[in-house]
Amino acid sequence: MYETIALNIKSAERIAVLTGAGVSTASGIPDFRSSEGLWTEDHDREYYMSTDYFFHDPVDFWKKYKAIFRMKLLKNYRPNLVHQFIKELETEDREVSIITQNVDGLHSLAGSSRVLEYHGTLNRSSCPDCGRSYSLDDVMKVAVPVCEDCGAVLKPDVLLFGDLITAHDKAESIIEKADLLLVMGTSLFVTPFNLLPSLAYEQENTTTILINNEPTDKDRLFDYVLHEDLSAAITKIKENM
Known part of the structure; x- marks a missing residue:
């Protein structure tokens, strides 16, 4: 199957790549929803990491x-083999998104x-008032970062619970x-991200490939499925290739 998958990737002109936490775990970043992930430590995490709580306190x-x-x-985390592989797929004749x-x-x-960046x-x-953007370095200089222009407390650009997902139409x-x-590297559990493979499945001329370390509920939507460690696959x- 590896040869067939490689052949399909090599022959593709426009590749869409969906990635989840499994792509980053090899870089040392925890899967936040795994058995050892940060979200499982207590049930208040989603409450605190919400837009409502940000504006409350x-x-x-x-x-x-x-x-x-x-x-x-x-800043200590670095791209791994999987990130590098996706980058290497980009050529003058191949568009990779x-x-x-x-x-x-x-x-x-x-x-x-x-x-x-879907999330x-x-x-x-x-x-949140004037829209001025600040880097991670700016944010880490102080305990509570505020806007230099208007004094409002900065809001992270990561999607918080309660925020609207604005990237879905572009992803489609x-x-x-x-x-x-x-x-x-995704369980395809989180909605609406997990709806995206269905769109490709419905397209007549789109080949679909899934590589994940365990089965998902969406395996049936793919032409080729590998249940294997990502780096090994x-x-x-x-x-x-």
């Missing part, structure tokens, strides 16, 4: 936000040029133009 929000997302460690659930920014750090990013924050547009959909695919 922005000072305490930032204290908990930085602790939960281990912000001090974010990434739609990622991950908020760590590692796809961009790896050099991928077309990255849609936002930890690497930026914005003023990317998939509609793709002749190959490659999905990696990518290594075997590269050997056939």
